[in-house]
Amino acid sequence: MHIIVIGGGITGLSAAWELQQRGIGYSLLEASDRWGGKVISQQIEFDNASFLVEGGPDTLITRKPEAWDLAKELGMLDQVVNPGSEMSGTYVLDNASLHPLPVSPTRFFSTPLLTLRGKLRMLAELFQPARRDDGDESLADFVRRRLGQEALDKFIGPVLGGIYNTDPEKQSIMVSSPVMREMEKDGGGLFLGALKRAFTGNKKKNTEKKPRFVSFKNGLQALTDELARQLTGDLRLNARVTSVMKKDGKYHVTLANGERLLADGVILATLAQQASALVKDMSAEASQRLGAMRQQNIGTLSLVYRESDIPEKPIVNGLMIPRREKRMIDAVTFTSRKMPERSSPGYAVVRVFIGGGSPEMVEFSDEKLIAAVKRELGELLGITADPQTWTAFRWECGFPQAEVGHLERVDEIEKFLPAGIALAGSSYRGIAVPDCIRQGREAAAKIVASLRGGLVPPKQS
Template structure:
């Protein structure tokens, strides 16, 4: 007797949903489980916040532009997909800057720049050097990222360097954001070693000991950041090609219903008039979309919790120039903007400085961030006003008055989730309630346990392991 296929519907065709589909198919094949997967994406293009535009030799990224390799999940997925020869890493240490009195000041990366930096007063530098001797917090519960960093590093370091840097990534307020979600590794270092610095040294020592015990040579050093030759959309395109199940683009789920007594208890009504029956559903969407989909099938408290997770808007503006018209092309990876500066930008990234393949040799590309929690209204500026604002800021900061050769604008409304203090405990509570009320309905995505590309892949891989365990238990309970 042939094993019946488990019909799985994944709502959301971003990196979380596609990674879930890919790993579900791989794991099901290894465990000899028959599955049929359908991915439903409301936009015409897959990728979610990954949005690459290739134009006239330039590669513009509207969303994330690379991934960190310290978290291995994205690097490993690229390898598994056969993209190892397409990976491009940063080839030099990154120079990172903070806007200080209207001009970029380099972030200290060693003793020489630390003691000479204008970003910190003598007292601020002394306070930072005290980090290994600051007593850890006795209460192990979650706290805001700002609270954690101020305890460990001091107010000056947080306000002048860390806060603008983190704000340009998360687009939110470090004093409201959960440390467990955003920088859980540092919080764990404090718990285990009493200090972030001591924790980092302990981690390096542990890795050296592991290599020595195994007799392995030191592995080749990976670049700090990596992307793909064709942009990050190449990862999405390759995932879509290798997923054997059905992928529906430009199709929204208009309604989700649950009939516990049905053989396939979930019914998803689609915007194209079609409906899908499913044994198992994965929601890989922003949390407010999860709330909309679950509105008729779960208690109101869960809906409110999902809907109340804050998101902030942002608009990215890629601007290309003729290199010959730039007197001193910016050679840094980025400039972040503290709140006390006059600039209306959140940050500027040196897109072609970080990865030269993103532009022809005669072109130079910068990317500006506008909006965020501090100025959400700027993310909605009309195009002409937005371009004028960005060009004026680039002129003020870098002295660039040249006419752009290309401009690419990407609006995200909303953009990044802002997980508040207590977020992980709340997500765990939501998942417990869903498991009790809606068996075989699962959540994954940036709004849950981390929003970087590796974090999204990690969450989807962990979810697949859970689903495989649940499916095997269900299969074993079926009569022979």
């Protein structure tokens, strides 16, 4: 049996890893000249100082165990670092002013961000009836229902909208934050559900001790680099696939250079738009439905400043910018405060997120981009100096949007594809890196099982 995995981001690498564990032959085909896709860490050298920056993801949540488990399988736990999950120093922009996120009880009661009525409504979450079915709804509807409109507008909406680079009114809760619905279902609400989890979590014995979030000493790319290093199958970079066809019981995979490969099964570990083009000749219906899934522009800039060029007050570790504020940037993180070991003394590293509120920013020339970001940082945070150096990462239509009903739509699309084809990755059943690892591995297991007509246990080492 030979399986072809298309796409060498974390999803495709994880699928290949799972195939390797099961003793199945595979080819992993990646269009670009590097492994990892959006997982990209870069060392910036400047004036005898060095800085480690992340272009895409920078932290992994361990509540979803897949990244931790994979790091353990790869023997990388000694490289894991704890970036902390401290939210203090995180601000939200409201009516052009900065407000600390009310994450502690004292902050919550004293913040002018919410009115008394808004705060009471949030506290009344305890008494809201619980929804216990598995039907989808938007993030906004969920937050409004449990915590009220003000919590959505001023606090939770900006945070979740920022994390998912999305409009909370459209985003599916079952894709973005199913844990919140689980807490409601199991515990009766968010407060009660959190209490219940804390209690049962404490009672669990022999559970591995993990930080809430993790990264790796040399950046997240250490994970994808190590995966690629330990994969022993047919691995090809600069191998863009142009079509996948099924003929005489085999899959015919054509590359941009004209080469044709044969396989018993194919895992499509690319974004939906790219998968749409690949399956066009095999299933017009699946192709059309994949093509209809929306993807948003996204990008990040890491800017290195002299520490003395950063205003002393307020000490901002992060800033969330709701779309209603109509700014050109979406969020700011002070990387050098979050992970000082990645910076050099005397410097500050600021990471700026773009592409949500002003999608056109991702298509700007370098000159226009840095001018716009400088203007925003000046107006919002009083940083008026020029950065000493900077680097940008841009992904046009690179961030999938999972709208209400998304999971059902993905299930439907799969019905239009033959049994030996699987979809996996950020466009489908969760966007975070652990979700992508899970999907890659599940796709591999599913395809092997469907080709063998039963479940195949992983190979014993």
